Amino acid sequence: MSRVDNQTRDLAAVAMPRRQRSAQSIEAATAYLFVTPATLLLFLLLLGPAASVVVLSFTDWQFGSKTFEFIGFTNYAEMFQDDVFWTSITNTLIYVSVVVVGSVSLGLMIAMLIESRPSFRRVWRTIYFLPVTATLVAMALVFEYILHPAFGPLNEFLGLFGVEGTNWLQNRSTALLTLCGIGIWQAVGFNMVLFLAGLTAIPTDLYDAVAIDGSDSTWDRFCVVVWPLLGPTTMFVVIISCIRSFQVFDTVKVLTDGGPNRATEVLLFTMFSEGFTYFRSGYAAALTTIFLIFVLILTLVQRISIEKRIHYG
Amino acid sequence: MISPRHTKLAIGGLRHLVLAIGAFVVLFPFIWMLSASFKPPSEIYTQDVQLIPIAWTLENYIRAFSAQPLGKYLLNGVIVTFGIFAFQVLFALPCAFALAKLNFRGREVLFALIILGLLIPEYVISIPVFFMFFKIGLLNTYWSLIIPFWISAFGIFLMRQFFKTIPDDLLAAARLDGLSEIMIVWRIMAPLAVPAVMAFAIFSVVFHWNDFYWPLIMVNDAEIATPPLGIVLFSNAEAGDAVGPMMAAAVIITLPLILLFLSLQRRFIEGLTMGSFK
Numbered sequence A: 001m002s003r004v005d006n007q008t009r010d011l012a013a014v015a016m017p018r019r020q021r022s023a024q025s026i027e028a029a030t031a032y033l034f035v036t037p038a039t040l041l042l043f044l045l046l047l048g049p050a051a052s053v054v055v056l057s058f059t060d061w062q063f064g065s066k067t068f069e070f071i072g073f074t075n076y077a078e079m080f081q082d083d084v085f086w087t088s089i090t091n092t093l094i095y096v097s098v099v100v101v102g103s104v105s106l107g108l109m110i111a112m113l114i115e116s117r118p119s120f121r122r123v124w125r126t127i128y129f130l131p132v133t134a135t136l137v138a139m140a141l142v143f144e145y146i147l148h149p150a151f152g153p154l155n156e157f158l159g160l161f162g163v164e165g166t167n168w169l170q171n172r173s174t175a176l177l178t179l180c181g182i183g184i185w186q187a188v189g190f191n192m193v194l195f196l197a198g199l200t201a202i203p204t205d206l207y208d209a210v211a212i213d214g215s216d217s218t219w220d221r222f223c224v225v226v227w228p229l230l231g232p233t234t235m236f237v238v239i240i241s242c243i244r245s246f247q248v249f250d251t252v253k254v255l256t257d258g259g260p261n262r263a264t265e266v267l268l269f270t271m272f273s274e275g276f277t278y279f280r281s282g283y284a285a286a287l288t289t290i291f292l293i294f295v296l297i298l299t300l301v302q303r304i305s306i307e308k309r310i311h312y313g
Numbered sequence B: 001m002i003s004p005r006h007t008k009l010a011i012g013g014l015r016h017l018v019l020a021i022g023a024f025v026v027l028f029p030f031i032w033m034l035s036a037s038f039k040p041p042s043e044i045y046t047q048d049v050q051l052i053p054i055a056w057t058l059e060n061y062i063r064a065f066s067a068q069p070l071g072k073y074l075l076n077g078v079i080v081t082f083g084i085f086a087f088q089v090l091f092a093l094p095c096a097f098a099l100a101k102l103n104f105r106g107r108e109v110l111f112a113l114i115i116l117g118l119l120i121p122e123y124v125i126s127i128p129v130f131f132m133f134f135k136i137g138l139l140n141t142y143w144s145l146i147i148p149f150w151i152s153a154f155g156i157f158l159m160r161q162f163f164k165t166i167p168d169d170l171l172a173a174a175r176l177d178g179l180s181e182i183m184i185v186w187r188i189m190a191p192l193a194v195p196a197v198m199a200f201a202i203f204s205v206v207f208h209w210n211d212f213y214w215p216l217i218m219v220n221d222a223e224i225a226t227p228p229l230g231i232v233l234f235s236n237a238e239a240g241d242a243v244g245p246m247m248a249a250a251v252i253i254t255l256p257l258i259l260l261f262l263s264l265q266r267r268f269i270e271g272l273t274m275g276s277f278k
Helices: A002-012 A021-056 A074-081 A083-116 A121-133 A136-146 A153-160 A175-200 A204-212 A218-246 A250-256 A267-277 A281-312 B004-037 B059-067 B070-101 B107-118 B122-135 B142-149 B153-164 B168-176 B181-192 B194-210 B213-218 B227-238 B243-263 B265-277
Strands: none
Touching (some): A021 B122, A083 A267, A121 B004, A121 B265, A136 B227, A175 B004, B004 B059, B070 B194, B107 B153, B194 B243, B213 B227, B227 B243
C-alpha cells in the first residue's frame, strides 16, 4: 500500500486538466469493452441457466425427448404428494440441525480454548482447520474404512469398553447420524476460524473490567463479556453453517447412495437422481427450484445478520 | 494450599489436554489413512487393529499407480483447476476494474446482477448447463469441466472491493501519462491486485480441486476424471477389495492441498473463509 501512497503523493503535484466530454465517452466505451465478456458469460452460464431451471420446473421435459409442454404446477403437486420428497426434506433438515448445532458449539468451544492463552495458538488452529482443506470425497473413503464393521478401528475401539458397534453406514438408524458426524468433523475448523475472528475483535480491557468487578473465572468471562459480544457472530456462523450443510451431497453419494432404504436421502441427492439417473428433467428442475428458494432465504437472513454484526462490531 | 500460580499452570495444562483430545479426533482419519497406506493386506484385513504398521510396505502406492491412472487424475486436476482459474481472472479483472473505477451507464444494474449471481450454487445450474454441453457435443471433455466456471461472481465481487481501495489519483495520473485504459489495467492495476488475486486463487483452486458433483455429472471417462471422481471410480471398480491402494490414492490426492495449506496457512484460512463475509 505504501507504494501506492508514495506514487499518489508524487503525482498529486502534477496539475490536472479538466476532463473533457470526449474523455468521458472514451471511458464509457472502455468500460463496456471490459464488462461485456464477463456480462455475456454471466447470463450464459449463471443467470440464464438459473432462470431456465425455474421455467423448466413448469414443464414435463425429460432429457432426450425433443418436445415438452407446459404443465403448470403439476411437478410441484406431484412432489408434495411424494413420500420420497418429504423423506428427503426431513433428512436434510435433520442433517442441517445436527451438523449446525454440533459444529457451531464445538467450534465456539475450541476457539475459546485456543484464544484463552497465547501458547501454541497457531499449532492448534492449523490442526483443527486441516479437514476444511482436505478433499472430502477421499476422506469419506477413509471414514468408510474406519467405520467398517469387520476390520475398522472404530468398532474395535468401542469393543474395548464392551460397547458393541454396528454397521454404521448400512444401519437405518445410524446412517444419517454417521454422515452428520463426518459433516461436523469437516465443519468445526471452519466455524472455529470465524469465531476466532469474532473473539479477537473483543477489546481486552473488557476482560480487565470484569476482573476488577471480582469475577475472574472463565465462566464469568464467558457470560459477561464473550457471549453478549459474540451473539451476532454466532448468529452469522449458524447461518453460514446452515447454507453449507444444506448442500450435503458428496458423502451421501459416495458412502450410502441415499440408503439404506432412503435413510440418507437428502435434497440434493434426490435432485441428482431424478435429474441425472432417471433424467426426469422437469421434475428435477422443480426440486432444484425448491433448493434455490431455501438457499435464497438463508442468504437473505445472512445479509441481515452481517448488517447486525457490523453494528455490534 | 494451592497457590494461584499452580492453579494457573493447571488450567493451562487442562487447556492443552482438552485441545489435544479434540485434535486427536480431528487428525485420526489422516493418521489412519497414512498408516493404512503403508500396511500390507495381512495387517488391514484383520480384527487385530494396529495404529502403526508392523511391516511397512510401499506396495499400496505401487498398486495405486498401476491399477488406475492416478497420475492422469492428478494431471487432470491441475489442467481443470488451472483452466478455470486463469480464465476466471482474465474475465473478472477488467470487469471488476470497470465496476470499481469507470463511469458508465448500467454500472449499478450490472453490479446488482453480480450480487444475484453470487447466490447461485453450481447445483442449481447443472441441468440446463448439462443439456447445453450435450447439445454442443462437449460432454466428457475438459471443456465441460472448465467453461461453466469461467464466470465467477465471487471473483468479480472480491476484486471490485479491492479496486475500490485504490486511490483515484493514481488512475488519473496514469491517464495523464498517456496510458490507454487497457494498459492501465494490465500494467498498473493487475500488479496491484496480486494479493486479491492470490486470495481468490486459493478459494478457486481448493473448491475445484475438491469438487465432486460437477465432474460426476459431466464426465464418465477415467481419462478426463479429476482426482475426486477418479478415486470414486476406482473405489467402485475394486468393490472394497483394495483398501490399502485406496488409502494410498487418498493420500496422494489430498496431499497437494494439505502441503499448500501447511506452507501458506494464513492466506489459506483467509482465502477459504472470506467467502462467508461476502
